[in-house]
Amino acid sequence: MVKRRTFLAAPPAMALGAASLPLTGLAAPAVLNSESRLLPPASKKPRVVICGGGWGGMTAARYVRQYVPNADVVLLERNPTFWSGPMSNKWLVDIVNTDFVHHDMTHAANKYGYRLIQTEVNGFDRAKRQVRTAHGVVDYDYLILSGGIRDDFEAWFGEDREAVAYTSKHFNSAYIPNAKMHTVKAKLKNFKGGTMVMTLPxxxxxxxxxPYERACLMAWHMKKNKIPGKILILDPKPKIGPIGEGYRQAFEELYPEIITHVPNAGVKSLDPYKKRIVTAAGEYDFDDAILMPPHQAADMVWHAGLIGKGADGKPTGWADMDPRYFTARSDDRVYFVGDVMGAISPQFGYYPKSAHVANAIGKIVARNISERVAGKEVVARLPDxxxxMMVNGDPQEEIAVKFDYAVDAASGHVHQTQIDLDVRTNDMVKEDFAWIKGRFDDFLF
Ligand SMILES: Cc1cc2nc3c(=O)[nH]c(=O)nc-3n(C[C@H](O)[C@H](O)[C@H](O)COP(=O)(O)OP(=O)(O)OC[C@H]3O[C@@H](n4cnc5c(N)ncnc54)[C@H](O)[C@@H]3O)c2cc1C
Incomplete structure (x- = not known):
């Protein structure tokens, strides 16, 4: 069982972060010059600044503190609390409670001994090794960028800011963990029937x-509550994957009247006001929707000028990095952790953008920095x-996917092996709950 959350009990100053001194103790927020220093300049101790306190950033903060005991570790996070993507689909339909998705961060900061500052990261001066935040400048010796993803609504709407804002407000997927997750939960609770469209990026x-797990659990919720709804999954891929066979069986055997999966259905245009979507596989009207535009690395990687370029000279949307050491190709003081990471291997492209990988890379990067600080050779390490994924709420049943990595001796590239566990079982539910407890115990509790 996951421990009860404590964020409600935390006093407001602590909820801002133990080190958010510029704001605490003041009668009214002072107008701060964003050029002023938020912390004193780094001393002789190496300062490691981590931007983004999600799965990857909180793991990195804990482990840099452990592996580089003399480091001054600073975690910058815009949210007052931690939000989790894993378990959030189950939370949407009340299979788990809020403790699984929303948690106090100050406990971990105090337990592991790093500074947590609640602020928005909005720029960098890499020549001066400085992060610019909403509350001032922070100097660093090593910088870790772990800001997760951003929604690329511009791919659909170009410069039409009104359409972006309207779609983000009314049809948000809440794939960026924050308070918007409540909006999706409320949407589902209030859904009385009709066609619910889900676009996949x-x-x-x-x-x-x-997203397929979310479709299954929404369908389970509709079935259980006798809501006359249909879920239309508009998928740009030619087939479901990963765990394609497990999901196909779940859709056909558990929700044949509810879920329709449409392959090759990349979005061509969207009218959010008229609730009409044109895809490569046909045109659809909807009553309500959860719309996922393409994903890209979070703004901070763009602000740092560290987005990769493809062979066509266009931005890849993800960090330009060394795939074995996770440093920026053009600046080895900067590391990437989690979903922001760029391409790894010609065989499979990118590591899965998962919490499991973010957690694993957070530890690997912490070790790499410790080796550098100690003047040792840095060892290249691989995640798994x-x-x-839960496909049935009653009885509770899950399917799973596992990836292993090794370096191919002939090519020197990282090689991926994928194992889909397509047969849904209750045992995997137990494994899932043991997995989340193990991960949260690792960096959050
Ligand atoms: C519905 C759903 C289900 C999922 N299920 C699973 C699962 O079962 N297993 C699994 O392994 N993965 C799962 N994931 C994926 C997982 O949530 C992500 O891969 C993981 O969170 C990536 O970690 P991260 O640290 O890169 O990003 P995040 O965890 O998103 O953390 C990024 C942090 O950076 C902060 N930030 C961003 N920009 C700024 C800024 N400018 N200033 C300050 N702070 C900033 C954000 O507020 C956020 O806290 C799921 C995701 C979703 C949405």
Whole structure:
């Protein structure tokens, strides 16, 4: 059982972060010059600044503190609390409670001994090794960017800001964990029937199997509550994947009247006001929708000027990095952790953009920095990946996918092996709950 959350009990100053001194103790927020220093300049201790306190950033903060005991570790996060993508689909339909998705962060900061500052990262001066935040400048010796993803609504609407804002407000997928997750939960609660459209982004995107899990659990909720709804999954891919066979069986055997999966249905245009969508596989009207535009690395990687370029000279949307050491190709003081990461291997492209991988890379990067600080040779290490997905709420049943990585001796490239566990079982539910407890115990509790 996951421990009860404590964020409600935290006093407001603590909820801002133990080190958010510029704001605490003041009668009214002072107008701060964003050029002023938020912290004193780094001392002789190496300062490691981590931007983004999600799965990857909180793991990195804990492990840099552990592996580089003399480091001054600073975690910058815009949200007052931690939000989790894993378990959030189950939370949407009340299979798990809020403790699984929303949690206090100050406990971990105090337990592991890093500074947590609640602020928005909005720029960098890499020549001066400085992060610019909403509350001032922070100097660094090593910088870790772990800001997760951003929604690329511009791919659909170009410069039409009104359409972007309207779609983000009314049809948000809440794939960026924050308070918007409540909006999706309320949408589902209030849904009285009709067609619910879900668009999937083109790969690579955050947690590839999870939109199908969401469809299954929404369908289970509709079935249980006798809501006369249909779910239309508009998928740009030619087939379901990963765990394609497990999901196909779940759709056909558990929800034949509810879920329709449409392959090759990349979005061509969308009218959010008239609730009409044109895809490569046909045109559809909807009553309500959860719309996922393409995903890209979070703004901070763009602000740092560290987005990769493809062979066509266009931005790849993801960090330009060394695939074995996770440093920026043009600046080895900068590391990437989690979903922001760029391409790894010609065989499979990107590591799955999953919490499991973010957690694993957070530890690997912490070790790499510790080796550098100690003047030792830096060892290249590989993650693994494991994702459990619930397809049935009663009886509770899950399927899963596992990825292993090794370096191919002939080519020198990282090689991926994928194992789909397509047969849904209750045992995998137990494994899933053990997995989340193990991960949260690792960096959050
Ligand atoms: C519905 C759903 C289900 C999922 N299920 C699973 C699963 O079962 N297993 C699994 O392994 N993965 C799962 N995932 C994927 C997982 O959530 C992500 O891969 C993981 O969160 C990536 O970690 P991250 O640290 O890169 O990003 P995040 O966890 O999103 O953290 C990024 C942090 O950076 C902060 N940030 C961003 N920009 C700024 C800024 N400018 N200033 C300050 N802070 C900033 C954000 O507020 C956020 O807290 C799921 C995701 C979703 C949406």
């Amino acid at each position: 083109p790969p690579p995107h955050r947690c590839p199997p999870s 990946n494991l994702c459990y």
